[in-house]
Amino acid sequence: xxxxxxxxxxxxxxxxxxxxxxxxxxxxxxxxxxxxxxxxxxxxxxxxxxxxxxxxxxxxxxxxxxxxxxxxxxxxxxxxxxxxxxxxxxxxxxxxxxxxxxxxxxxxxxxxxxxxxxxxxxxxxxxxxxxxxxxxxxxxxxxxxxxxxxxxxxxxxxxxxxxxxxxxxxxxxxxxxxxxxxxxxxxxxxxxxxxxxxxxxxxxxxxxxxxxxxxxx
Numbered sequence: 001x002x003x004x005x006x007x008x009x010x011x012x013x014x015x016x017x018x019x020x021x022x023x024x025x026x027x028x029x030x031x032x033x034x035x036x037x038x039x040x041x042x043x044x045x046x047x048x049x050x051x052x053x054x055x056x057x058x059x060x061x062x063x064x065x066x067x068x069x070x071x072x073x074x075x076x077x078x079x080x081x082x083x084x085x086x087x088x089x090x091x092x093x094x095x096x097x098x099x100x101x102x103x104x105x106x107x108x109x110x111x112x113x114x115x116x117x118x119x120x121x122x123x124x125x126x127x128x129x130x131x132x133x134x135x136x137x138x139x140x141x142x143x144x145x146x147x148x149x150x151x152x153x154x155x156x157x158x159x160x161x162x163x164x165x166x167x168x169x170x171x172x173x174x175x176x177x178x179x180x181x182x183x184x185x186x187x188x189x190x191x192x193x194x195x196x197x198x199x200x201x202x203x204x205x206x207x208x209x210x211x212x213x214x215x216x217x
Contacts, residue, residue: 001025001026001027001037001038001039002019002024002025002026002027002038002039002040002041002042002204003026003027003029003034003035003037003038003040003041003042004016004026004027004028004029004042004044005029005030005035005041005042005043005044005056005061005065005081006028006029006030007030007043007045007052007055007056007059007061008047008051008052008055009044009045009046009047009051009052009055009080009081010045010046010047011044011045011046011079011188011190012028012044012045013028014044014188014190014191015042015044015078015190016028017190018189018190018196018197018200019200019204021197022197022200022201022204024204026042030059030061032059032060032061032063032064035061035064035065035068036064036067036068038073039073039074040073040074040075040076040203040204041065041068041073041074041075041076042075042076042077042078042081042203043065043075043076043077043078043081043084043085043184044077044078044079044080044081044190045078045079045080045081046079046080046150047080048080048091048092049080049083049084049089049091049092049094049096049104049153050089050091050092050093050094051092052080052084053084053094053095053096053097056084056097062097065097065099066097066099069099069180069181069182072180072181072208073181074181074203074206074207074208075099075181075182075183076182076183076184076185076200076203077182077183077184077185078184078185078187078188078189078190079150079151079185079186079187079188081184082155082177082184082185082186083096083104083153083154083155083186084096084097084104085097085099085100085155085177085182085184086098086099086100086101086102086103086104086155086156086157087100087101087102087103088103088104089103089104089153090103090104090105090106090153091104091106091152091153099179099182100155100157100159100162100177100178100179100182100184101157101158101159102155102156102157102158102159102162102177103156104153104154104155104156105153105154105156106152106153107121107122107123107152107153107154107169107170107171107173108170108171109121111169111170111171112170113170119169119170121152122150122151122152123149123150123151123152123169124149124150125148125149126146126147126148126149126192127146127147127149127167127168127169127175127187128143128144128145128146128147128167129143129145129147129165129166129167129175129176130165130166130167130172131143131164131165132160132163132164132165132166133161133163133164133165135164135176135178135183136202136205136206137164137176137178137183137185137199137202137203137206138164138165138199138202139202140198140202141195141198141199141202145195146192146195147175147185147187147188147189147192147195147196147199148187148188148191148192148196149167149169149175149186149187149188150188151186154173154174154175154186155173155174155177155184155186156173156174157174157177157179159179162177162178162179163176163177164176164177164178164183167186167187173186174186175187180208181208183203183206185199
């Protein structure tokens with residue numbers, strides 16, 4: 001069973017529906033004990049970092065997520081769930097989970113595309129990825145696959161080795177990050193059609209090497 005962390009953010013059940021399509025059992029939960037009993041954990045969500053972290057701390061989920069990461073349980077962060085695994089977010093000046101050292105940064109103002117046209121923030125739409133490192137999460141996915149993004153902030157790990165893939169919206173930004181048993185994507189695989197389903201299926205099969213702080217393989 002996959003535990004989907006309920007921290008009162010939006011877009012939880014859409015991830016569940018995608019997992020059901022793949023034939024994978026799941027449960028949305030705020031119970032730390034259920035995270036311990038789950039085979040894998042997904043941290044999805046749409047919302048703001050400040051409210052998200054307040055909800056996690058209120059339920060004791062922040063401490064449990066840290067324990068499960070240290071134990072090497074496979075974990076997937078999606079969108080807001082990709083951002084709050086870092087140490088600090090510029091959104092609401094929020095201290096986050098710090099499973100991966102780094103900061104969440106806001107897109108700068110006055111972004112432009114290569115033709116000089118103004119770009120909107122938040123970034124909403126389909127983007128391809130440029131892979132920086134191999135990872136089992138990409139198995140069976142062509143380099144030109146596009147995924148659906150909706151975000152005004154992006155993750156910036158301290159260690160460049162934690163950046164698995166990048167995308168761009170006026171600037172190049174990390175779009176997939178990972179450390180040990182944790183991988184996190186800034187886009188929404190559950191809204192990205194066949195490529196997104198394949199990525200979720202890859203996560204459901206992924207067996208990380210070593211504990212939560214070990215290098216992924």
